[in-house]
Amino acid sequence: MKGKVTSSEVAARAGVSQSAVSRVFTPGASASAETARKVRRAARELGYRPNSLARAMVSGKSRIIGLVVAYLENQFYPVALELLSNALQARGYHLLVFTAPNSAESVDGVIQDLMAYQADGIIAASVSMSSDLAGRARQAGIPVVLFNRAQEGEGLVNVTSANVDGGRKITEFLIRGRHERIAHIAGWQGSSTGRDRREGFLRAMKAAGLEPFALVDGMYKRPVAMACARQLVAGHARPDAIFVGNDHMAFGVLDALRHAGLEPGKDISVVGYDDVPLAAWGAYALTTFRQPVNRMVEATVNILIDQIETDTAEPESVEFEGELVLRKSARIPEGLSNEGL
Amino acid sequence: MKGKVTSSEVAARAGVSQSAVSRVFTPGASASAETARKVRRAARELGYRPNSLARAMVSGKSRIIGLVVAYLENQFYPVALELLSNALQARGYHLLVFTAPNSAESVDGVIQDLMAYQADGIIAASVSMSSDLAGRARQAGIPVVLFNRAQEGEGLVNVTSANVDGGRKITEFLIRGRHERIAHIAGWQGSSTGRDRREGFLRAMKAAGLEPFALVDGMYKRPVAMACARQLVAGHARPDAIFVGNDHMAFGVLDALRHAGLEPGKDISVVGYDDVPLAAWGAYALTTFRQPVNRMVEATVNILIDQIETDTAEPESVEFEGELVLRKSARIPEGLSNEGL
DNA sequence: CTGAAAGCGCTTACAG
DNA sequence: CTGAAAGCGCTTACAG
Numbered sequence: 001m002k003g004k005v006t007s008s009e010v011a012a013r014a015g016v017s018q019s020a021v022s023r024v025f026t027p028g029a030s031a032s033a034e035t036a037r038k039v040r041r042a043a044r045e046l047g048y049r050p051n052s053l054a055r056a057m058v059s060g061k062s063r064i065i066g067l068v069v070a071y072l073e074n075q076f077y078p079v080a081l082e083l084l085s086n087a088l089q090a091r092g093y094h095l096l097v098f099t100a101p102n103s104a105e106s107v108d109g110v111i112q113d114l115m116a117y118q119a120d121g122i123i124a125a126s127v128s129m130s131s132d133l134a135g136r137a138r139q140a141g142i143p144v145v146l147f148n149r150a151q152e153g154e155g156l157v158n159v160t161s162a163n164v165d166g167g168r169k170i171t172e173f174l175i176r177g178r179h180e181r182i183a184h185i186a187g188w189q190g191s192s193t194g195r196d197r198r199e200g201f202l203r204a205m206k207a208a209g210l211e212p213f214a215l216v217d218g219m220y221k222r223p224v225a226m227a228c229a230r231q232l233v234a235g236h237a238r239p240d241a242i243f244v245g246n247d248h249m250a251f252g253v254l255d256a257l258r259h260a261g262l263e264p265g266k267d268i269s270v271v272g273y274d275d276v277p278l279a280a281w282g283a284y285a286l287t288t289f290r291q292p293v294n295r296m297v298e299a300t301v302n303i304l305i306d307q308i309e310t311d312t313a314e315p316e317s318v319e320f321e322g323e324l325v326l327r328k329s330a331r332i333p334e335g336l337s338n339e340g341l
Numbered sequence: 342m343k344g345k346v347t348s349s350e351v352a353a354r355a356g357v358s359q360s361a362v363s364r365v366f367t368p369g370a371s372a373s374a375e376t377a378r379k380v381r382r383a384a385r386e387l388g389y390r391p392n393s394l395a396r397a398m399v400s401g402k403s404r405i406i407g408l409v410v411a412y413l414e415n416q417f418y419p420v421a422l423e424l425l426s427n428a429l430q431a432r433g434y435h436l437l438v439f440t441a442p443n444s445a446e447s448v449d450g451v452i453q454d455l456m457a458y459q460a461d462g463i464i465a466a467s468v469s470m471s472s473d474l475a476g477r478a479r480q481a482g483i484p485v486v487l488f489n490r491a492q493e494g495e496g497l498v499n500v501t502s503a504n505v506d507g508g509r510k511i512t513e514f515l516i517r518g519r520h521e522r523i524a525h526i527a528g529w530q531g532s533s534t535g536r537d538r539r540e541g542f543l544r545a546m547k548a549a550g551l552e553p554f555a556l557v558d559g560m561y562k563r564p565v566a567m568a569c570a571r572q573l574v575a576g577h578a579r580p581d582a583i584f585v586g587n588d589h590m591a592f593g594v595l596d597a598l599r600h601a602g603l604e605p606g607k608d609i610s611v612v613g614y615d616d617v618p619l620a621a622w623g624a625y626a627l628t629t630f631r632q633p634v635n636r637m638v639e640a641t642v643n644i645l646i647d648q649i650e651t652d653t654a655e656p657e658s659v660e661f662e663g664e665l666v667l668r669k670s671a672r673i674p675e676g677l678s679n680e681g682l
Numbered sequence: 683c684t685g686a687a688a689g690c691g692c693t694t695a696c697a698g
Numbered sequence: 699c700t701g702a703a704a705g706c707g708c709t710t711a712c713a714g
Contacts, residue, residue: 004459004481006707017685022709029709032683047477052457053394053403054707058690062394064437071423073618078419082412085440094454096405097438099426113435116393118345136388140345255623277414282596283624347691358701363693370693373699395691399706 005046014042025050056118063093065304066114066122070102074220074248075276076293080125080147083297091305093120100127108133115140121304123147126191143307143315145300148291150192150317158317159300161291163193166322167200170243170271170289173324175208176333179241179269183214185228185253187245187273194220197245197273213239218249225249229256233268240268241330247272247279247288254284254329269330285328292320346387355383366391397459406434406645407455407463411443415561415589416617417634421466421488424638432646434461441468449474456481462645464488467532484648484656486641489632491533491658499658500641502632504534507663508541511584511612511630514665516549517674520582520610524555526569526594528586528614535561538586538614554580559590566590570597574609581609582671588613588620588629595625595670610671626669633661 007021014021016035023029024039031039042048056062065088069077085095096117098110107127114122115137122137125147137144138155150158174182184201187194194217205212214232218225225244229252232239244250250272254264264270265285272279275290303315326332348362355362357376364370365380372380383389397403406429410418426436437458439451448468455463456478463478466488478485479496491499515523525542528535535558546553555573559566566585570593573580585591591613595605605611606626613620616631644656667673 004707008707018707019685019687019709020683022707023684026709030683035683047480049453049457051398051459051707052454053398053459054690055709056690057392057394057398057692057707058709060690067438072419075416075419078413078416078422081419081438082440085438089439089451094458095438097408097422097426097436098430099423110430112390113393116390117435118392118394139388251622251624259623278619281592282600283592345691349691359691360693360701360703361699363691364700367693371699376699392691395706396693397706398691398708399693401706 004051005048007048007050010039010042010046010048013046014038022050060118061308062118062120064096064117064119065093066096066098066111066117066119067125068098068100068107068110068114068122068127069125070100070127072099073222074246074274075278076148076246076248076274076291077125079276080293080297083293084123084147084300087297087301091301093305102127104128104130111137111144115142120308121145123300123304124149126193128191143304145303145315147296147300148193150196157303157315158319159296159303160193160317161296161320161322163196164200164203166273166289166291167197167243168204169200169324170273171201171204172208173333174241174243174269174271174330175204175210176336177241177269177331178333179331180210181213181237181239182210182241182243183216183232183239184212185216185218185225185232185242185244185249187218187249188220189217191220194245201243218245220246220249222249222252226252226256229253230260233257233260233262238268241270242268243271245273247274247276247286250286250288250329251278251284254286264329265331271330275325279325280327287327287330288325290323290325292322295320345392346389348389348391351380351383351387351389354387355379363391401459402649403459403461404434405437405458405460407437407439407452407458407460408466409439409441409448409451409455409463409468410466411441411468413440414563415587415615416619417489417587417589417615417632418466420617421634421638424634425464425488425641428638428642432642434646443468445469445471452478452485456483461649462486464641464645465490467534469532484645486644486656488637488641489534491537498644498656499660500637500644501534501658502637502661502663504537505541505544507614507630507632508538508584509545510541510665511614512542512545513549514674515582515584515610515612515671516545516551517677518582518610518672519674520672521551522554522578522580523551523582523584524557524573524580525553526557526559526566526573526583526585526590528559528590529561530558532561535586542584559586561587561590563590563593567593567597570594571601574598574601574603579609582611583609584612586614588615588617588627591627591629591670592619592625595627605670606672612671616666620666620668628668628671629666631664631666633663636661 011018100106134153186198272288279286352359441447463485475494527539613629620627
């Protein structure tokens with residue numbers, strides 16, 4: 001066990017000062033070709049790499065971005081996590097990941113840990129934080145972006161897709177498909193996405209002069225959504241369409257419906273929200289509304305890095321358009337194809 | 342932007358020395374009740390938390406564990422990531438996550454970053470690293486555990502399940518079910534899991550005096566596995582069972598088979614490997630071999646923390662038993678139930 | 683370009 | 699128990 005090698009050891013071996021070693025490893029610092037050569041050689045021989053922690057301490061930049069996520073079972077998050085990680089790595093940042101139950105207290109605790117680690121920025125994916133803590137992060141100069149969740153608060157930037165709009169478009173699609181008894185198993189009403197999609201649903205129904213066949217909170221949980229679906233089709237008056245608050249719940253709904261002997265897309269239409277990879281797989285072929293994860297990730301990373309590396313420009317929340325993706329789980333209105341939307 | 346608050350500022354406000362502040366925040370250090378009270382009060386008022394980076398520098402312990410993963414599309418990894426993160430957080434450690442394509446070079450690069458961050462330990466999930474780098478990690482005193490992958494090398498600890506055994510048991514199950522034309526779409530042959538499961542398959546076939554109907558490398562990739570499946574059933578001699586190297590590929594195989602008009606579990610049997618959550622969902626109901634993720638995670642965390650916190654005890658690789666999980670995608674031998682195994 | 687020196691925010695012997 | 703001081707491994711003015 002040799003332990004770590006330091007810049008002083010490299011300096012000794014290269015016959016230069018410790019500062020010289022540091023300069024060779026600092027992009028933009030000045031060192032002669034000769035010095036650089038000697039230093040790199042010694043570094044290679046010793047297996048030296050600058051200690052990022054020490055560098056972070058003196059420079060005040062850790063190049064660590066904290067990511068707080070709730071549940072990874074919903075495929076939307078692993079996908080986002082991977083994209084985020086790749087994009088950040090490409091720009092020299094690293095993701096410190098925390099999984100936290102989606103309660104303000106535990107999220108707050110985790111974010112305090114992140115601040116103790118001098119994270120340069122924080123991404124909260126689908127979780128909310130207390131406004132008190134948001135204020136403190138702002139005071140400490142740590143930018144926070146909320147990914148796929150909207151929350152008011154000073155210094156809080158939201159990156160979302162147009163959820164009200166999406167809920168409305170899905171509902172209009174269903175209405176155009178001549179569905180008359182439309183139910184909504186909503187996303188968790190404690191979240192902005194759950195509320196917004198529901199709002200879109202309600203507006204479209206109202207505009208068409210329709211009453212919801214049923215409206216329940218599926219909590220973004222598979223078992224809850226499945227129970228709701230079973231109940232909805234248990235009586236002899238049943239919905240002819242169900243708009244489900246996200247894909248993760250919609251898969252459960254599809255499973256429950258089939259178990260009850262119904263064929264989705266024929267006996268009953270089901271539409272989800274997100275368009276996770278699994279939605280495209282044959283066994284589900286879920287009609288859904290695509291959230292543009294790529295663009296959401298790109299925006300998140302840009303906003304964060306802009307705030308970290310320049311201190312101008314108050315960042316603004318962004319909202320991206322999504323799009324309906326037609327597959328087999330819902331009846332398609334006559335004359336409509338995926339292109340026609 | 343007030344910036345971070347330091348222990349000196351807290352000391353000034355509390356009317357004690359900076360060392361005193363440090364002691365109050367160091368578990369096990371001695372401070373009078375009176376001092377502690379004053380310090381905590383001042384800290385609260387100022388919103389102080391010790392800087393983890395500074396603490397890490399002087400103590401030599403960062404409490405950061407690096408996790409390197411390849412692809413998160415296979416549900417096995419998000420599940421493991423979440424469990425790992427929870428277990429580690431509970432013990433005061435944090436996960437710095439890197440996604441890296443599964444090539445020795447990129448994994449090596451990422452691990453060097455991890456070492457630069459003074460990670461206390463490294464978990465490489467289903468990726469391999471060069472033996473050169475493994476040696477360096479060992480020299481630097483950083484424990485590395487390979488999760489779900491076996492690799493020889495000094496200082497490398499493997500946490501796996503009994504893959505040869507699993508492959509054998511699946512094959513025996515298929516043989517007992519009177520399948521006669523058994524194909525294997527293997528996991529990537531560049532990985533120990535892929536090779537071991539295939540080895541188990543081969544041994545069981547040989548013991549039964551059977552020839553493999555087909556044996557191909559599915560590369561752990563869904564599109565590849567689907568193409569293999571399509572080919573296997575294209576001719577008029579087709580397999581009556583397919584053992585697929587992992588669940589992720591098996592879902593693709595199931596989709597491809599159904600698309601070709603075959604009913605899994607009736608016209609043809611399919612067995613996967615892993616038992617990810619999705620395998621239990623109605624649309625797939627995949628018969629598979631369960632890897633005990635919980636125990637694998639627990640062992641990984643214990644081994645790592647033992648090595649970090651005590652410097653005795655050469656750690657040893659561990660291998661856990663898995664178990665067959667019967668669902669609907671494969672014909673069940675007469676007289677056998679899930680209990681009967 | 684280069685070296686000596688200060689300083690980042692802590693922990694930890696060392697004396698009292 | 700408590701304070702003054704050294705030191706963790708770097709970066710970055712400051713002189714030359």
